[in-house]
Amino acid sequence: MGVHSMWEDYPELAKDLSSVIELIDSQIHVRDKTIETIVKNFLHSGGKLLRPAYSLLCSQIGPEQDKERAIAIAAAIECIHMATLIHDDVIDEAETRHGNPTIHSQKGNKYAVYSGDYLFCLTFNLLSKYAQSLSQLEFNVKGMEKILTGELEQLNSQYVEPVSVKDYLSRIAGKTAQLFAVSCYSGAVTSKAAKRATMQAWNLGHYIGMAFQIIDDILDYQSDDQTLGKPVMNDFRQGIYTLPLIYAMKENRQAFIPFIAKKDQLTDNDISAISDLIKQYQGIEKAYDLAGKYTNKALKELEKLPDGEYKNILYDITASLLKRNM
Template identity: 65%
Template sequence: MRVHQMWDGYPELKTNLSSVLSLIESHVRVRDKTVAATINNLVHSGGKLLRPAYSLLCSQIGPDSEKEKAVAVAAAIEAIHMASLVHDDVIDDADTRHNHATIHTMHGNKFAIYSGDYLFCISFQILAQHASSLAHLDFNTRGMEKILAGELDQLNSRFKPSLSVKSYLSRVAGKTAQLFAISCYSGAMEGGATRKQAMNAWNMGHYIGMTFQIMDDILDFKGSSHCLGKPVMSDLQQGIYTLPLIYAMQQKPNAFKPFLEKKDMLTENDLTVIAELIDQYKGVEKAQALADKYTAKALKQLSKLPSGDYKEILEEVTTKLLKRKS
């Protein structure tokens, strides 16, 4: 199984991530060969596998870490993430993901939704087989409710320039941070961590997720389409107004109004002017400052975890991830 090169320096973790992908693939038993091939292509699409990596690392917090169980929980997490991406792409009408054509552009929305639903089924099949308690399984299903609520919040807020920083952060807490938090918490619980340790892992994952999404939104204005795997400023074109824009609009809302009134009819020149306005009113700078605060909170929660090799890797990976430039 091909695993992203970012894990080359961590051979044991890379091997376990390969096992995660193999386990997901082994659960693809749908009769429709096109659906099966599509899901398998998604498994091999080259994503960073951040959420299962955090789950695997956090499984070593407690004294009862078992490779098979840790891999199973991580696989369930990644299947949920893959499913949410498929549904995201349909809602956002995104053409590419990781520089590959999205499922709905190749096979249509109905086919894509079915594929995403099937991935959810795979996740809960794996969890049902390996979760150590029904309470733990329930925790994950309730977590899914919050993720889906975040997705709905984003859908309902499209092309609404009145979005506040508070509303944006609430959306991110559900849409992105929730699954990072679940990843860390689930790994810790299945490894026999104490409730307090598991909650530290949860909080760490939450803050990592918040920073990760803010950084993604910053890079949507500053990055390149090759590095991002999607067109630059694609969120803005889809009516998804993120933190750099929100901060800049707080300074001079009338400067942005004539552009945002165009909704999905923005030209390349419009996008260039909006980017210049965001830079002028320090939208990216202020978003970066908030990302730095969440990074500090994440590292503080990490520092509370028990010592071990896993902790050094967590700190190294988290620092690189949350301070990335692409």
Template identity: 65%
Template sequence: MRVHQMWNAYPELKTDLTSVLSLIESHIRVRDKTVELTIKELVHSGGKLLRPAYSLLCSQIGPKKDKEKSIAVAAAIETLHMATLVHDDVIDEANIRHGIPTIHTKKDNKFAIYSGDYLFCVCFTILSRHATSLAHLEFNARGMEKILSGELDQLNSRYKSNVSVKNYLSRVSGKTAQLFAVSCYSGAIESEAPRRLAMNAWNMGHHIGMAFQIMDDILDYRGNSQALGKPIMADIRQGIYNLPLIYAMQENPKAFQPLLEKKDALTESDMQTLMELINTYKGVEKAQDLARKYTKKAIVQINRMPKGTYRESLKELTMKLLERIN
């Protein structure tokens, strides 16, 4: 099984992430073999596996080292992430994910929703077999609830041009940062790290998730469509107004209003005009500054953790997320 080439620099982590994918695949057993094959294709679609990687690294914080359990928790985290992506693609009507057609495009919405629901079941099947305590299971359930609330907030905010930075950050906190926080916390708690360190891991994951999503939104303006595996400015086309646009609109709302009022009728010329306005009012630059601030907050939390090679890997990986191009 292949994992993303970025993990070639971390051989042990690469091996563990391969095991994560194998464990997920071993739990996918569907009577309808077409459904089973489609879900397995999603498992191996080329995602970066960042969330399970952070979970695995954080499983080295505490004194207990149980590789099998750490891999299982990381697998549950990634399965949860994949389930939300499948549902996301249906809601956003996204045709491409990681450069390949999405499930609802290859089949239909009902098929995709069923597949996403099935992955939720796999997530909790893995957790129920490997989680240390019921409290941990409940914690992950609450985490999933907040993630889904964040998704609903995004859905409710589509085509609303009065979204504030505060609204945006609240949405991202649930939609993206929550799962990074749960990933880091889960790894730490399964290693029997003291509560103080487990909460450090939680806070670190939250800050990383915030920075990651901001950078993801920046790439929607500055990325390469082939590298990203989706069209540039796809979010605006779907009525999702993210941070670079929000920052730019604060400077001159009237310049943006006539364009955004067109909603899904925006032309390519309109998109070009929007891009020029965002550049004029430095929306991307301001968003990058905030991503750096969240990254610095994450590094502060990492520095509070016990020394070890895992800590250096956490720092290196977190800094690299600021430099990514896809």
């Protein structure tokens, strides 16, 4: 099965990612064929598979290489990610994802929620079969709990004036960075890497996830339907206030308060004015600077890991995330 074109330069990894998709597809068996079709279509909708890629690459850190187990753990990671995306779209009332209609916009919220829940069940099924120990299973469960807590924190902060950079970073640490950290850590554990190396892999994933979400939030202010697959400043329209805004508000809070007070009643002219203010107060540049710092932290953690070809690929894809436009 084909994978995203970004993996063309890494044929072995592309092959393993195809195996991840094949394994998930083979495990999807739902009595309600509508749900089964929805989940399979979402699986094959062209996601980048970044998190399972990191898990697979980190499964080469330690001395034992078990390809079947590594692929299964990567598949579990991707099931978690897909489930959170489906639920996100329901909460955000998003009509499209990467240019494609979302599940809830086609089939309604009930089918979307059930589809996401099924993917969580599939995650536990894969972990129960392939996790090497109860402690690894518990670690992944705790990781999922923190991811969901991050999602709830974002929901509770909707249309609430942002407070600080620290609060924002705490939220994305759970919402996004946690799954990247779990991905890298789980891969390292699968290879029976030394404890120090598994924690370095955890740190690597955490810093990657932090940089990734910051860049994602920057792109919300810069992109449009064609590049990002959703309206420009969609997060702001939904009352999700992210780092570029927080930095800009530190320079002139009062300039933004009237727009935040309008909540979901913003006009296109309002959006244009907010965008101009964020540019004026260099919110995007400051956010890019912080994303760069997290990327550099990730690369420093990567340097500490045992040598191998996997490190070159990890370096390439991690450095490239800072430059992505979608």
